[in-house]
Amino acid sequence: ASFVERFRLEASSAAGLSHPNIVSIYDRGSWDGTYYIAMEYLEGKTLKEIIEQEGPLAPERAVGYAEQILKAARFAHSRSIIHRDLKPQNVIVGPDGRARGT
Numbered sequence: 001a002s003f004v005e006r007f008r009l010e011a012s013s014a015a016g017l018s019h020p021n022i023v024s025i026y027d028r029g030s031w032d033g034t035y036y037i038a039m040e041y042l043e044g045k046t047l048k049e050i051i052e053q054e055g056p057l058a059p060e061r062a063v064g065y066a067e068q069i070l071k072a073a074r075f076a077h078s079r080s081i082i083h084r085d086l087k088p089q090n091v092i093v094g095p096d097g098r099a100r101g102t
Contacts, residue, residue, distance in 0.1 A: 017079065021072035023092065023102045039102065043095055048088035065091070068099040 018024070027038040047065060051057065057065075069091055076083060083090075083101065090102045 019072055019075045021068045021100050023100050042092045044092050046089050047091040047093055065099045069101055072101045
């Protein structure tokens with residue numbers, strides 16, 4: 001019960017965020033006893049996939065991704081939202097090089 005309530009609260013809070021480095025959330029709810037979040041579809045790969053496929057990234061590229069994700073985290077934190085699971089698997093990098101947190 002506490003997990004479900006925390007999920008609902010976090011989904012509602014995240015749905016209010018609008019930032020170039022944060023994936024948009026369109027809807028949240030439950031269906032047939034399963035809770036869901038409907039997010040924007042993004043072309044690209046996770047940062048984890050990029051690291052696994054390409055190996056260590058050039059410092060400039062790695063710093064560029066880090067800056068983008070930190071901007072997203074700062075924006076969320078300024079609205080009293082903490083991600084709690086920030087990791088390469090939760091970052092999508094689009095074909096244009098823009099990193100977005102999920």
